[in-house]
Amino acid sequence: MAVRRETGGWGVNHGMQAFVEVRDLTLRFSGVTALEDVGFDVGGGQICGLVGPNGAGKSSLFNCVSGYYRPSAGSIRVAGQDVLGVPAHRKVRLGIARTFQHPALQPERTVLDNVLLGGHSTLPGSVLSAMLALPGGRRRERALAAEARELLALLGLAGVERTPAGDLPYGSQKRVEIARALLSRPRLLLLDEPASGLTHAEVGELGELITRIRADHDLTVIVVEHHMGLISAVTDHVVALVGGRKVAEGTAQAVQSDPVVVSAYLGVA
Amino acid sequence: MSLMIDLVKPDGGAARRPYGRMLTGAALVIVLAVFPLVMSPFANLQVTLTLVYAVAILGLDILVGWTGQVSLGQSAFFGIGAYGVAVCADRGWPVWAGLLFGVVLAGVVGCLVAVPAARLRGYALGMITLTLPVVAVPLAKRLEVVTGGAQGLNVTIAEAPEWTGLAADQWHYYVVAAGAALVFALAAALRRSHFGRAFDAVRVDEALATAQGVHVTRYKVLAFTLSAVYGGFAGVLYVVAVQFISPETLILTLSISLLAGLAIGGLRSLLGCVLGAAFYVVVPNVTGEVSAGQSYLLYGVCLLAVMLLMPRGVAPALDRVVRNVAGRRGRAVAPGD
Numbered sequence: 318m319a320v321r322r323e324t325g326g327w328g329v330n331h332g333m334q335a336f337v338e339v340r341d342l343t344l345r346f347s348g349v350t351a352l353e354d355v356g357f358d359v360g361g362g363q364i365c366g367l368v369g370p371n372g373a374g375k376s377s378l379f380n381c382v383s384g385y386y387r388p389s390a391g392s393i394r395v396a397g398q399d400v401l402g403v404p405a406h407r408k409v410r411l412g413i414a415r416t417f418q419h420p421a422l423q424p425e426r427t428v429l430d431n432v433l434l435g436g437h438s439t440l441p442g443s444v445l446s447a448m449l450a451l452p453g454g455r456r457r458e459r460a461l462a463a464e465a466r467e468l469l470a471l472l473g474l475a476g477v478e479r480t481p482a483g484d485l486p487y488g489s490q491k492r493v494e495i496a497r498a499l500l501s502r503p504r505l506l507l508l509d510e511p512a513s514g515l516t517h518a519e520v521g522e523l524g525e526l527i528t529r530i531r532a533d534h535d536l537t538v539i540v541v542e543h544h545m546g547l548i549s550a551v552t553d554h555v556v557a558l559v560g561g562r563k564v565a566e567g568t569a570q571a572v573q574s575d576p577v578v579v580s581a582y583l584g585v586a
Numbered sequence: 587m588s589l590m591i592d593l594v595k596p597d598g599g600a601a602r603r604p605y606g607r608m609l610t611g612a613a614l615v616i617v618l619a620v621f622p623l624v625m626s627p628f629a630n631l632q633v634t635l636t637l638v639y640a641v642a643i644l645g646l647d648i649l650v651g652w653t654g655q656v657s658l659g660q661s662a663f664f665g666i667g668a669y670g671v672a673v674c675a676d677r678g679w680p681v682w683a684g685l686l687f688g689v690v691l692a693g694v695v696g697c698l699v700a701v702p703a704a705r706l707r708g709y710a711l712g713m714i715t716l717t718l719p720v721v722a723v724p725l726a727k728r729l730e731v732v733t734g735g736a737q738g739l740n741v742t743i744a745e746a747p748e749w750t751g752l753a754a755d756q757w758h759y760y761v762v763a764a765g766a767a768l769v770f771a772l773a774a775a776l777r778r779s780h781f782g783r784a785f786d787a788v789r790v791d792e793a794l795a796t797a798q799g800v801h802v803t804r805y806k807v808l809a810f811t812l813s814a815v816y817g818g819f820a821g822v823l824y825v826v827a828v829q830f831i832s833p834e835t836l837i838l839t840l841s842i843s844l845l846a847g848l849a850i851g852g853l854r855s856l857l858g859c860v861l862g863a864a865f866y867v868v869v870p871n872v873t874g875e876v877s878a879g880q881s882y883l884l885y886g887v888c889l890l891a892v893m894l895l896m897p898r899g900v901a902p903a904l905d906r907v908v909r910n911v912a913g914r915r916g917r918a919v920a921p922g923d
């Protein structure tokens with residue numbers, strides 16, 4: 318599957334198929350409508366920002382893509398394939414990887430082990446061959462560990478690979494999650510508030526990093542973030558949600574100055 | 587040697603200490619090998635039984651410690667393995683056939699129970715697994731023709747070959763030790779593989795596990811099945827050790843004691859499984875010596891005391907002590923620190 322790269326545009330590719338197509342997505346919990354008729358496209362190789370105040374439905378949208386939530390209406394297509402019918406544990410095989418708003422790590426295990434978990438779906442083999450520690454399996458494991466170390470170096474975590482992940486500061490834990498997601502060799506990466514817990518300087522580095530991994534790993538990225546500096550720096554295209562509805566879409570600059578978005582942020586601040 | 591795998595903690599000092607570790611391992615193997623030659627049959631049986639229960643506890647650890655499930659059914663799988671090999675021996679079948687029969691039957695029953703159980707958690711899972719020993723004990727009593735009923739079965743299996751010149755207790759010690767070492771090594775390898783990471787992920791956060799491509803239910807069923815297989819294998823080793831099985835052996839109390847042993851030793855530690863088993867086997871002897879009438883009470887007091895002093899178990903507590911000592915020594919020799 319070749320990923321068609323588009324640069325410059327917004328990813329609203331009239332007449333062309335977008336890499337991610339969200340259509341009429343509606344998600345209801347008892348009493349709460351988390352998403353209502355949300356639709357947007359993300360072109361292949363683009364970085365799409367997803368902004369909006371807390372409770373806007375951003376994480377819920379990720380959870381629909383991941384298969385944790387079952388929307389009551391609408392569709393999500395990735396590379397032309399309907400992903401809503403695919404069970405959650407198969408998403409990674411479709412090339413969809415994500416990080417979580419609250420870092421979900423194995424706190425007792427080392428940082429390296431946590432990243433290696435991201436490569437789970439790339440390691441075949443039976444329980445028996447794992448128990449017998451057959452050479453083939455061990456070779457694959459070593460190769461994966463080498464790849465994981467490279468990713469840790471890329472994310473500035475080379476020095477802590479043997480530290481228990483639970484001992485890391487919040488911001489570093491979020492970067493471990495990115496490394497773990499990348500090890501699954503995704504085509505679509507969903508980042509849920511990657512800049513939370515980072516210092517101002519670190520947010521700048523994160524921005525460069527996201528642009529770099531997009532290019533190096535041939536990725537399409539959707540990033541949920543409150544940090545408008547980061548959104549402006551990295552995104553090709555921004556979608557704003559308020560109360561589960563899409564209220565604005567366009568360049569970061571246009572969305573930031575959109576009166577509905579501004580008043581929504583002021584309303585909750 | 588397999589015990590050592592768990593002790594190899596990936597810390598900065600690893601490069602400096604492989605010799606120490608190899609020496610400790612070699613010393614341990616030599617002590618364990620010489621032990622039955624110089625000790626009494628009673629002492630040999632204590633160590634043999636400790637290894638038997640260590641295997642059963644290790645199986646429980648895969649389910650409880652690794653995967654975060656709970657089971658009160660381990661004594662039933664222990665019983666299936668034990669009766670499997672004993673019944674086969676009773677009919678004159680070779681011991682390997684009995685071993686295979688017992689272990690496979692335990693695994694099959696484990697898998698059948700696991701399929702519905704994997705969708706439950708907490709108390710519900712505890713309750714459904716509780717039924718296993720509750721059903722298994724009367725079943726063993728009723729199926730008298732096969733199982734010998736309440737009297738149990740006396741068998742003679744794994745006799746010492748003539749050329750060894752070993753007494754039964756010594757030979758059984760070696761057989762059980764070899765069997766336990768083998769399955770400990772298998773579990774250690776599994777834990778270090780991507781399966782070990784996946785089991786951990788299921789325990790820590792099911793959504794996280796799912797996002798990495800781990801089918802949570804399938805891994806729970808797998809853990810339950812492996813746990814049952816280890817329980818069954820421990821049952822086989824038990825019959826090797828005592829040459830006898832009766833319904834009394836697989837009562838619910840054993841399941842609870844094995845869980846207590848796991849908690850005492852510490853979760854996710856091979857050494858912990860052995861220490862927990864040693865506690866279960868050895869402490870009642872000591873408390874019985876102290877006061878025959880109050881033995882159970884004293885055992886309970888010991889259990890409470892250990893859990894209060896070392897809430898995460900003995901093995902993690904030991905690990906912390908070793909690391910502190912090593913850390914202090916490392917600091918003492920570091921120049922200009």
Ligand SMILES: Nc1ncnc2c1ncn2[C@@H]1O[C@H](COP(=O)(O)OP(=O)(O)O)[C@@H](O)[C@H]1O
Pocket residue numbers: 346347349350351369370371372373374375376377378
């Ligand atoms: N599992 C759930 N059960 C019930 N309501 C939920 C659940 N997940 C999210 N919601 C609700 O959906 C809305 C959107 O939440 P969320 O997607 O987490 O917002 P955001 O990530 O934009 O802050 C909120 O009102 C939230 O309370």
Ligand SMILES: [Mg+2]
Pocket residue numbers: 375376377418
């Ligand atoms: Mg959120």
